[in-house]
Amino acid sequence: MRAIQVAEFGGPEVLRPVETDVPEPGAGEVTIDVAYAGVNFAEIKARRSGYRRPILPFTPGLEVSGRVRALGPGVTDLTVGREVAAFIAGGGYAEVALAPAATVFPVPAGLSLRTAATLPTVLPTAHALIHEVGRLRAGESVLVRGAAGGVGTVVGQLANRVGDGAVYGVVSSAAKVDFALKHGYDQVFVGDDWERQLAAATGGRGVDLLLDPIGGEQLRHSLRSLAPFGRVVNFGNAGEEAPWHFGAAELGPGAWSVAFFSILTLAAERPKELREVSARAFRLVADGAVDLPVTAELPLAEAAEAHRLMESRATTGKLLLRVED
Incomplete structure (x- = not known):
């Protein structure tokens, strides 16, 4: 499968397209055929200097939308082919992503996969900042x-x-x-x-x-x-x-x-609480109460340019990588 990999820390140019193996889900995991991947500042920090200490080489990407490809043992609340959005610990800049089932969310009715890719990090973070924290x-x-x-x-x-x-x-x-x-x-x-x-x-x-x-x-x-x-x-x-x-x-x-507040820490330490916050936040989008503006979309192969745009501080709203052809 196609993926974007970081083999050394540095500038956007270290984001390079590679061909790699398709991951297989273990217990409590699913794989997702990725349609869109969100671009976040935490991924830029990981690329620059190893934020959260990823092991080289690694594929960045904390959030994706797409369709469930396969289920690991013990996963009973999702089905193959279901449209989902997922918060993951890395690996989103790829055609197939591996995700803990606990942080995979069915896409609310009426939302496109493009909009759904903005849900996993931005919406729960914003909701927690205003309400829970x-x-x-x-x-x-x-x-x-x-x-x-x-x-x-x-x-x-x-x-x-x-x-x-x-x-x-x-x-x-x-x-x-x-x-x-x-x-x-x-x-x-x-x-x-x-x-x-x-x-x-x-x-x-x-x-x-x-x-x-x-x-x-x-x-x-x-x-x-x-x-x-x-x-x-x-x-x-x-x-x-x-x-x-x-x-x-x-x-x-x-x-x-x-x-x-760190959504990365909450996902790692308290996934149940992340699900509860996300459920409250997602309802606002499903009801049309909150708009999630996507202001830039680039193909997966141009991940380096997406990072350059975000680092320039010229962007507004949400920036996505388009993975699905």
């Missing part, structure tokens, strides 16, 4: 960094549904402002000066919930933009800095709290 309440305000990205476009819509609190976003360029405003944001700030812009918009109060995918020193600085009793939820380390440790001296002045 962020615990946003009606009337509270929220600020989202990376508001025009895949997660950001869904978070804006979910926050807007909570009710009557301001939803602020931060984007890297003015070209992304209109796109973010179409996905639930009341006001969008541009560039590194967002803290001053937010202070002006809130009269210096700050926000009740701040969602941060950057980490490091920028996460620490985020505390300055919290209202009393505010929360920060970090969901990534896009800045690729060493972790910053919080203590009473930093959190005490505003009675602030900090939380962290």
